Amino acid sequence: MEPLLPGRGLIVSLIFFLLKFSTAIEIPPSVQQVPTIIKQSKVQVAFPFDDYFQIECEAKGNPEPTFSWTKDGNPFYFTDHRIITSNNSGTFRIPNEGHISHFQGKYRCFASNKLGIAMSEEIEFIVPSVPKFPKEKIDPLEVEEGDPIVLPCNPPKGLPPLHIYWMNIELEHIEQDERVYMSQKGDLYFANVEEKDSRNDYCCFAAFPRLRTIVQKMPMKLTVNSLKHANDSSSSTEIGSKANSIKQRKPKLLLPPTESGSESSITILKGETLLLECFAEG
Template structure:
């Protein structure tokens, strides 16, 4: 059986094309395994493969750019996946020790897959771990503690990884967390960014997408989070604050949403700030098609 995986873009009055794969320049004509077809109105490439292994190097997110004297058009994103369902891996038991009042991260480490997992932290009785401003789950699936209390000690922090596409749920090996009493709990600490680091970062997105900006902090007492858009205001009809204000979700974005977004963390000891530079690009009316045809 062979897999036929073409990527096709159709335009009017377009003169030159270029591709990116996972955000980096990609030239299909330099790969001898790829077949390229091009004319004045389209650019396509495909591969004939006998096994899924030979398709794995082409996994990724593809975007096509078309340029002429009038400007540039950008296609929608096409995603090529060749995954088999993730499987449970044998793991060693992990014990983590830390002092009361300190911050800590319990790592989930879900199996590698291009499928986006849904993470749930539970105990051995399948009760969800109680989340709060102090204890949150990051987009990476890890469990973050802004500071530890003695009540956080337990032996059954279990990361459950769910893949909706394959209806699969994998339970990781439970993690034991031992919190030692410490006088440091009496010493308050200013906020500090855990994810992302303090400073600035740039986020690129296409018009119409949903963007999630994350801000996870440590500190004692637990910091409060506020979000601001510099030189503008948040559009609350399309903006949701989630995970106890640690996540800012912008839906159906447009070029007007481009700008600087600040996450400001404060407690009685001080302030920490991270600035996101959001750049939104318009999507053209060109059409990007991807389909798979099996040939026996």
């Protein structure tokens, strides 16, 4: 190993000394400092099962900074007796005692002393409503064996993530395979229906795990008319021809229901995963 030159050894020793000295430096209490935000909340969601909701803002400075808030761009004062504040801190709590939707909005914290003002990032306080399917009368669906059909779900909007399930009234999952499948939007596609698909309790369930909420759409009735029970006036030749034409018909693309809407374009960030769906009848 090459020995260190005297000059190089002196430089190395000086570096170690400076590092050791710098770690021991503490700013004396007499030195004044502008305020600096050291802790703050991000997006805060008011979950219905929480006891309270805390919006944080902590800062350091000398002299000790004082705190103020804005809500939706306007000054926000702690005049509501329900708000619990902390001494020498900008943090406050909102107890979950109902009517918390009054506090929904975008907050910003300011810490100030005679040397300056520090401003936090925007903190959004979200009070989600309980998602619900609309009360509606769903007309029964009647199709012939071999026909394609789409059962719409149209889940309500709510705090993501959203999980969708198709089950019957007994909470048994509707079996899915290459013939029966669910789209990303939650609609249930049948490439071709069979007589066994007839039932009066197709139910779409939307689960919102962050809200601990599951909601159910009104049951849908689907009747599949078998070709075996075709009109008695039809000859066996006509029935056989009809059945054969269904089995061998050309595949066509299945479009989403009108009420579900359709998108011709989608924006995605680089590196994210994109799933493109294509459903066909046949």
